[in-house]
Amino acid sequence: MSQQKPSLVDSIFQDDEQEAFRDHIGTVDSAGKRIWIYPKKPEGFFTRWRDIVSYVLLIVLFGMPFIRIAGEPFFLLNILERRFVLFGQPFTPQDFHLFVFAMITMIVFIILFTVVFGRIFCGWICPQTIFMENVFRKIEYWIEGDANAQRKLNAASWDGTKLWKKSIKYILFYGVSVIIANTFLSYIIGSDEVIKIITEPVQMHMGGFIAMLIFSGVFYFVFAYMREQVCLVVCPYGRLQGVLLDRDSIVVAYDFVRGEPRTRIKKNKLAETLTEDAPKIGDCIDCKLCVQVCPTGIDIRNGTQLECINCTACIDVCDAVMDKVDRPRGLIRYDSYNTIAEGKKRRFTPRMAAYSIVLLLLVGLEIFLISYRSSVETLILRTPGMLYQKVDENHLSNLYNYEVVNKTNREYQKIEFKLIEHDGEIKLIGKEPNLGKSGQASGSSFIVLEKDDLQGQKNPIYVEVYADGELIEKVKTNFMGPIK
Numbered sequence: 270m271s272q273q274k275p276s277l278v279d280s281i282f283q284d285d286e287q288e289a290f291r292d293h294i295g296t297v298d299s300a301g302k303r304i305w306i307y308p309k310k311p312e313g314f315f316t317r318w319r320d321i322v323s324y325v326l327l328i329v330l331f332g333m334p335f336i337r338i339a340g341e342p343f344f345l346l347n348i349l350e351r352r353f354v355l356f357g358q359p360f361t362p363q364d365f366h367l368f369v370f371a372m373i374t375m376i377v378f379i380i381l382f383t384v385v386f387g388r389i390f391c392g393w394i395c396p397q398t399i400f401m402e403n404v405f406r407k408i409e410y411w412i413e414g415d416a417n418a419q420r421k422l423n424a425a426s427w428d429g430t431k432l433w434k435k436s437i438k439y440i441l442f443y444g445v446s447v448i449i450a451n452t453f454l455s456y457i458i459g460s461d462e463v464i465k466i467i468t469e470p471v472q473m474h475m476g477g478f479i480a481m482l483i484f485s486g487v488f489y490f491v492f493a494y495m496r497e498q499v500c501l502v503v504c505p506y507g508r509l510q511g512v513l514l515d516r517d518s519i520v521v522a523y524d525f526v527r528g529e530p531r532t533r534i535k536k537n538k539l540a541e542t543l544t545e546d547a548p549k550i551g552d553c554i555d556c557k558l559c560v561q562v563c564p565t566g567i568d569i570r571n572g573t574q575l576e577c578i579n580c581t582a583c584i585d586v587c588d589a590v591m592d593k594v595d596r597p598r599g600l601i602r603y604d605s606y607n608t609i610a611e612g613k614k615r616r617f618t619p620r621m622a623a624y625s626i627v628l629l630l631l632v633g634l635e636i637f638l639i640s641y642r643s644s645v646e647t648l649i650l651r652t653p654g655m656l657y658q659k660v661d662e663n664h665l666s667n668l669y670n671y672e673v674v675n676k677t678n679r680e681y682q683k684i685e686f687k688l689i690e691h692d693g694e695i696k697l698i699g700k701e702p703n704l705g706k707s708g709q710a711s712g713s714s715f716i717v718l719e720k721d722d723l724q725g726q727k728n729p730i731y732v733e734v735y736a737d738g739e740l741i742e743k744v745k746t747n748f749m750g751p752i753k
């Protein structure tokens with residue numbers, strides 16, 4: 270029986286030895302010591318567009334805490350005081366279910382997006398990549414120069430130049446970390462509070478000041494020292510790639526069909542290498558520039574790897590190489606494994622369809638829940654441990670506790686309760702409550718009903734809640750009567 274010859278794809282990607290690179294990460298040597306990555310500065314079409322997208326996102330990130338809608342911040346996640354504002358709309362802990370659905374929707378969206386477009390989020394939107402590659406790395410290139418200059422500087426002895434360059438770099442790194450820390454704090458406690466912490470005496474805001482120092486220290490540690498390790502060993506999204514990606518996902522991929530066998534060519538020998546009777550050579554000239562620009566230190570020609578953050582640097586550098594050797598661009602490009610290996614057209618897989626349906630249902634449910642979200646939420650419950658009271662021969666009363674939560678940034682001067690479906694009366698103890706912006710009010714009241722109206726021990730009753738004369742919601746509670 271004749272043995273089937275392994276295909277080019279198999280020979281490159283299913284050989285155990287070829288897969289050996291997956292047994293370790295490229296940033297740690299055999300002794301377990303960290304290999305510091307000095308990526309060459311990338312240039313090109315994708316790098317330019319990523320720069321533009323990054324700067325727009327940075328403006329949004331740093332500007333958003335200062336945006337106000339009707340006096341409310343545009344976005345606030347004050348976990349400490351349980352105050353949440355999204356798009357200028359306050360949300361209370363009573364809206365927790367909306368957050369849960371929003372989180373589930375977001376997770377499904379990320380899964381679907383990853384199944385279809387791979388790790389594109391990491392390269393274009395992730396704050397870690399944006400800060401690392403477009404802020405900190407740019408500072409580093411500006412002060413220390415490109416990869417080789419950085420290597421040389423690190424290996425050099427501590428003279429005046431090295432001391433000066435390193436000091437300036439780390440001072441700037443810390444300065445940017447402080448700005449990032451303050452911005453993140455603004456999303457938690459609000460920009461007004463952060464400005465107070467910065468401008469008022471330290472002893473007035475000791476807690477906030479310490480939080481600021483801790484945040485700044487963490488960001489400095491992440492961007493000055495941890496760097497790509499965050500993507501490789503800390504980020505849970507990165508570690509999920511193995512289960513999210515399939516052979517139809519679009520990733521930054523090396524076209525091994527076109528590129529192999531790799532052949533080193535010299536510039537002035539290009540013409541003779543390409544003669545008709547020369548053996549077939551792949552388009553990859555094995556210049557290793559794609560490895561040198563990679564911020565996570567991998568060789569994309571080995572195939573899709575967990576470490577790839579889709580930063581596109583290898584696409585740009587390889588395109589520049591292809592231009593130089595007069596071959597078509599796109600040897601490394603956004604594409605799926607199946608398209609490259611089998612020349613198949615991209616298809617919408619059942620997995621993608623299933624995720625899309627779930628996503629649409631969740632988005633629909635979220636929109637429904639948000640549009641039917643009441644602006645005031647009321648809870649009326651019988652006071653625990655109390656029985657009914659006899660008012661006169663024909664009437665009984667129950668004592669209730671009520672709580673009204675204002676989920677808007679409007680103020681309500683008067684909250685009123687009206688009994689419906691029963692003849693009776695609601696007697697508030699004290700004044701009618703008012704509600705400040707995102708405020709809440711609580712109190713007690715008696716509800717008096719006619720004895721003849723009661724069915725037995727447990728009688729469902731309904732109360733309408735009016736805020737400044739406007740019907741806000743209808744609340745159900747129970748009235749306790751004698752056993753019949």
Ligand code: SF4
Pocket residue numbers: 523528552553554555556557558559560570586587590600601
């Ligand atoms: S940059 Fe392109 S040509 Fe150079 S080694 Fe990488 S894939 Fe091959």
Ligand code: SF4
Pocket residue numbers: 521559562563564565566567568569576577578579580581582583584
């Ligand atoms: S393999 Fe390419 S896209 Fe992936 S991280 Fe390295 S340079 Fe960026």
